[in-house]
Amino acid sequence: MSGAPEASFTIEHETSDTKGYYRVELNGAKAEMTYSKAGDAMIIIDSTEVPDVMRGQKVGAALVSQAVGDARSAGKKIMPLCPFAKAQFARHSEWHDVLF
Template sequence: MSGTPEASFTIEHETSDNKGRYVVELNGAKAEMTYSKAGDAMIIIDSTEVPDAMRGQKVGVALVAKAVEDVRFSGKKIMPLCPFAKAQFARHSEWHDVLL
């Protein structure tokens, strides 16, 4: 089991030299999870914002799950400073392999 919820939306990934974000747009609303790059081996999840219009659709957990999937593929680790992301890691023991 991957821990990734069934998604009926597309997650976009944007990145720059030292920051990045995962974004979902639905019906004119936008949810995002932002992170900072800490060297070549780690990202730090800074913030997860989901508008009220998207609540209950598991958008937030899908954003964190996508970051976990990408980090796992690249061999990096995640430090979740965002309270939401930290709570998701506590609920998903299958993600602990990427947790710093």
């Protein structure tokens, strides 16, 4: 569907008028991807933080993948300013339909 591996964890999503985040909590550790809203049609991924204890579990990729799926559903575009998110978009050409 979105190109990222199946997640074995729950991704939390919260949003406000201007910002939002996707978060995963595992064994007391938190991984988070934050974004800013640019009008009604675009989000800008600002930062992706994954603690060392979660490395290798594809948590960061799952966060970006969730944002891609949500952007598609809402008819929005994504501008990945975060270097990690940019690298994920470079690896997943199937996500380019939402790339700004």
